[in-house]
Amino acid sequence: MxxxxxxxxxxxxxxxxxxxxxxxxxxxxxxxxxxxxxxxxxxxxxxxxxxxxxxxxxxxxxxxxxxxxxxxxxxxxxxxxxxxxKEILENAAQNDSKIGSISQKVGDFYTSGIDTVTINKRNYEPVKSLLAKIDAVKSIPEWMQIATEETVNTYNPNIYNTPNIFGFIVYADQKNNTKNIAWLLQAGIGLPERDYYFRTDTATIDIQNAYKNYLTELFRLTGSDSSTSIKNSETVYNIEKQLASSHKTAVQLRDVSANYHKISMEKIENEQPNIGWKAFFKTIGAKTDSVDMEQPEYYAKLNTMLKTVPIDDWKLYLKAHTLTSYANLLSKDFQDASFNYNKILSGQKKQRIRGERIVSNTDAELGDALGQLYVEKYFTxxxxxxxxxxxxxxxxxxxxxxxxxxxxxxxxxxxxxxxxxxxxxxxxxxxxWRDYSNVTIDKSKYFENNVACNRDNFDFMLSQLGKPVDKxxxxxxxxxxxxxxxxxxxxxxxxxxxxxxxxxxxxxxxxxxxxxxxxxxxxxxxxxxxxxxxxxxxxxxxxxxxxxxxxxxxxxxxxxxxxxxxxxxxxxxxxxxxxxxxxxxxxxxxxxxxxxxxxxxxxxxxxxxxxxxxxxxxxxxxxxxxxxxxxxxxxxxxxxxxxxxxxxxxxxxxxxxxxxxxxxxxxxxxxxxxxxxxxxxxxxxx
CATH class of the missing domain: 3.40.390.10 (Collagenase (Catalytic Domain))
Structure with a gap:
């Protein structure tokens, strides 16, 4: 690849x-x-x-x-x-490792993930305050503040198609790769890519309906009645479809020259005032005078929609995307809802056993920590x-x-x-190897452990902004x-x-x-x-x-x-x-x-x-x-x-x-x- x-x-x-x-x-x-x-x-x-x-x-x-x-x-x-x-993680979980050591971190992360009793008991309590915060929003700037914070909290370096409204990464300037710059990528949709919103074949329609049902179930699980949940999911889907219309196709994304647009911060602030780029970069803690806005059509569309789409609809959108981002960290009902949608895409009939899923997630969130333990034993x-x-x-x-x-x-x-x-x-x-000293892992808090890792991964990426490229x-x-x-x-x-x-x-x-x-x-x-x-x-x-x-x-x-x-x-x-x-x-x-x-x-x-x-x-x-x-x-x-x-x-x-x-x-x-x-x-x- x-x-x-x-x-x-x-x-x-x-x-x-x-x-x-x-x-x-x-x-x-x-x-x-x-x-x-x-x-x-x-x-x-x-x-x-x-x-x-x-x-x-x-x-x-x-x-x-x-x-x-x-x-x-x-x-x-x-x-x-x-x-x-799994053997490494189980040994780390059973050993009385020194607090702060990589063994303690990966072992306790794994332990928190397989503790389904605690996870199910908490239901969706970990996101209740966030959902309430979204409900209380009165303006687009307030809404954008929460959306920006969640860009950090849900950051995963292994996922391209993020449901967040912002696609933000730091990487080398393609025309001057001695220096890292900020990239802005198209984002904001829940289906695999833009064409899934517009194809009309039977297989795609089945996927569209499964996704809508997924959104409906998430709203129902967090307190909405059935008819309201259905209505809410349609609202969210329609916003995504409008955003998707601005996305480039998978083929168009391969044209690297056409996807390079280095632009000054002053210009994007003037051209897209509804987004509030100055506030975005202040919230994430980044300072830069320019960005590579890979797909400017998406952000132009977002800027327009922030003015034309009612704030109450945007609130539903943000609640839905908060839940899709965190569903697999919540109780079994949310995990099942996520799987019931994804199985339509994949044809997979049953979920993998919990331990396998948590092994994969530990590797994704604490990759260099687990990697050190792995190569010590399995690579010569x-x-x-x-x-x-x-x-x-x-x-x-x-x-x-x-x-x-x-x-x-x-x-x-x-x-x-x-x-x-x-x-x-x-x-x-x-x-x-990466230093994870800023990450605190609690064996009883799987949700918080993931957010802590997401933030640390984001901060590590952000620490490269404006610096020479570390090859x-x-x-x-x-x-x-x-x-x-x-x-x-x-x-x-x-x-x-x-x-x-x-x-x-x-x-x-x-x-x-x-x-x-x-x-x-x-x-x-x-x-x-x-x-x-x-x-x-x-x-x-x-x-x-x-x-x-x-x-x-x-x-x-x-x-x-x-x-x-x-x-x-x-x-x-x-x-x-x-x-x-x-x-x-x-x-x-x-x-x-x-x-x-x-x-x-x-x-x-x-x-x-x-x-x-x-x-x-x-x-x-x-x-x-x-x-x-x-x-x-x-x-x-x-x-x-x-x-x-x-x-x-x-x-x-x-x-x-x-x-x-x-x-x-x-x-x-x-x-x-x-x-x-x-x-x-x-x-x-x-």
């Missing part, structure tokens, strides 16, 4: 896991085979559908647990990591060294690719190689099973969680490791040269480093890959969006081909020795396909296609392979087979 510049910088990515094959013990040997040949569906030709060939038998038999919207390699990895974290210096060596091999292969490109001139090649060699590697965990900071916690590239730091980031089995195993043959973690590394590096990353120079500034002729050739290739993926169907009425997914598709194709070339530099890559009946090349491609062995509910898959910048798992495998000659040779793919493309039509970028 990459970190999308037009969105919230720190995202959980979640959905973008890039993981490899699960190790497997055979019944007749103690040797690990690493490729699960039992998952292969030999009735399918590799050249017709390689994803189905590699994973088909597993796909036929796999059952999605009721507590999840997916199963497969992602879930296996997640459960392993969460199991390790040897693993870090091996990954560093593997990255070096892939960088070497990448340099060879750039030098041999037939469509790029020497001047652009020279600059591209400089950028490649300037990419910083962050492996395992941060060089320095040592991470956007993911150490136990995360994911990876990312940050174009403004020009760095690749591989948390400890992803650098272990089943993605990487020191005992696996090179074909498996290069087909697994290798292509992930290649994928992340390629983001430096995709249709977004290519807009940034080696220092991470938005700056053109291309000749006009080479940029034209590159853009033509981007259009080709967009057209290819536009033709890939997921449902009868829904195809992959080639423009939305183009950056990830470029990274998938580049990452796989670069990893393959790096693999060919190894002893195994140069040999023809078979393991379990497969050649080294075949094992590489099988490992690549196994890395996306996932089965999703239809509801989850539909939402994914409509909102996520990645293609679906099958097309993330088949799309790159149908353009890659070594795959054709490895599996003897012939004309007439479904994945076959004429050599002149095969796309090669990096």
């Amino acid at each position: 990459k970190i999308y510049i037009s969105r919230l910088i720190i995202i959980g990515l979640s959905i973008a896991y890039l993981i490899s094959c699960k190790t497997n013990e055979t019944s007749n040997s103690d040797r690990k085979h690493f490729i699960e040949t039992k998952n292969i569906d030999s009735s399918v030709k590799p050249g017709d559908d390689f994803f189905q060939y590699s994973n088909g038998s597993w796909l036929k038999n796999a059952k999605i647990p009721d507590e999840y919207s997916y199963t497969g390699i992602f879930l296996e990895a997640d459960r392993t990591i969460k199991g390790h974290l 210096p040897e693993a870090k060294q091996k990954i560093d060596e593997l990255i070096s091999n892939i960088v070497k292969a990448y340099a060879n690719h750039i030098q041999n490109l037939d469509w790029m001139g020497d001047a652009t090649k020279k600059t591209a190689l400089e950028k490649l060699n300037a990419i910083n590697r962050k492996i395992g965990f941060p060089d320095k 040592s900071l991470w956007g993911m916690t150490a136990p995360t099973y994911n990876a990312y590239y940050d174009p403004m730091h020009n760095d690749i980031n591989f948390p400890a969680g992803i650098l272990q089995s089943p993605l990487f195993d020191k005992d696996a043959d090179d074909a498996v490791n290069y087909g697994g973690i290798g292509w992930v590394i290649g994928h992340e590096i390629t983001h430096a040269f995709d249709d977004q990353g290519s807009l940034y120079d080696k220092e991470g500034n938005m700056k053109n480093w291309w000749t006009k002729e080479d940029k034209t050739k590159f853009n033509k290739k981007v259009k080709q890959i967009q057209k290819l993926y536009d033709g890939f169907a997921v449902f009868k009425d829904l195809n992959i969006n080639g423009e939305l997914t183009s950056g990830e598709n470029i990274a998938d194709l580049g990452g796989m081909s670069i990893a393959y070339d790096a693999f060919k530099m190894t002893k195994q890559g140069k040999s023809n020795e078979k393991i379990d009946g497969f050649t080294p090349d075949q094992r590489f491609f099988l490992a690549f396909a196994n890395s996306r062995r996932v089965k999703k509910t239809d509801e989850s898959l539909r939402q994914y296609v409509q909102t996520d910048p990645h293609a679906t798992n099958n097309w993330r495998i088949n799309g790159p392979l149908m353009n890659f000659e070594p795959f054709y040779k490895a599996f003897n793919v012939k004309p007439g087979e479904k994945m076959y493309k004429d050599p002149k039509d095969r796309i090669k970028i990096w």
Whole structure:
């Protein structure tokens, strides 16, 4: 995955896991085979559908647990990591740790979260005074004061689509990334993204109704009668729909140039007087003379609506968004209401057990504290060294690719190689851990613990405003099973969680490791040269480093890959969006081909020795396909296609392979087979 510049910088990515094959013990040997040949569906030709060939038998038999919207390699990895974290947290909770220590903080946070007796007894008492405060509001400035305070209290660095009216973060200035500035992003809606308010297909209407029912239930749970609750939810929904009309689409958010608007504070104060920007920045404790207002259309719309929408309607909106922000911190009725809405989006039938949810939330709120304890036990210096060596091999292969490109001139090649060699590697965990000394955790107050963490996370972010960019900071916690590239730091980031089995195993043959973690590394590096990353120079500034002729050739290739993926169907009425997914598709194709070339530099890559009946090349491609062995509910898959910048798992495998000659040779793919493309039509970028 990459970190999308037009969105919230720190995202959980979640959905973008890039993981490899699960190790497997055979019944007749103690040797690990690493490729699960039992998952292969030999009735399918590799050249017709390689994803189905590699994973088909597993796909036929796999059952999605009721507590999840997916199963497969992602879930296996997640459960392993969460199991390790749960053990750490339970030990911390049981030990008499020194007050103020990270062990005490994470242990007591976890204890407060699993204490459902206290949480249920409190019902919605933690927010009663806030709801009363909203009821007492008499003017828009008063309303804005509360909305601003809640921007701080509910801040979560892992969530982009915040229901708060303000989307505020601090990050590097995209055109001068030696300095951090304030960013303002579109926000204020409760559905996944703007198009959910305007599509009229049956699936979307079901989601709209489920969301309205959710809002209705929240109002009912806090004292309104049924008819009033229904009316209130419609009022809130209509405000959101008006705000959503000003939002940019997911595709438009990918245009980094069009989403950069550095503007003076004086100008936004004059142009948007109803918002009261001076009061906003004073309340959050920030001093700045300019901001990057990424989507000014949203704030222009908000400014107008603050004048045209009645104050009583805005009060209902703020009450609803307060409750949606805090629902999972309140009693069971509120948690159930939240789940009943989200299950329509995901297809998940049951809530995950409480302990699993609190493990995830502890990682989200106290990530560096829990991360320290995790890496002490589950990440070794040897693993870090091996990954560093593997990255070096892939960088070497990448340099060879750039030098041999037939469509790029020497001047652009020279600059591209400089950028490649300037990419910083962050492996395992941060060089320095966050200090949580300002956070007080009480084992009997789960709600207050979350708010305290939110405020501390916000204050930490705010402390960077106006200061030089600290490129040592991470956007993911150490136990995360994911990876990312940050174009403004020009760095690749591989948390400890992803650098272990089943993605990487020191005992696996090179074909498996290069087909697994290798292509992930290649994928992340390629983001430096995709249709977004290519807009940034080696220092991470938005700056053109291309000749006009080479940029034209590159853009033509981007259009080709967009057209290819536009033709890939997921449902009868829904195809992959080639423009939305183009950056990830470029990274998938580049990452796989670069990893393959790096693999060919190894002893195994140069040999023809078979393991379990497969050649080294075949094992590489099988490992690549196994890395996306996932089965999703239809509801989850539909939402994914409509909102996520990645293609679906099958097309993330088949799309790159149908353009890659070594795959054709490895599996003897012939004309007439479904994945076959004429050599002149095969796309090669990096």
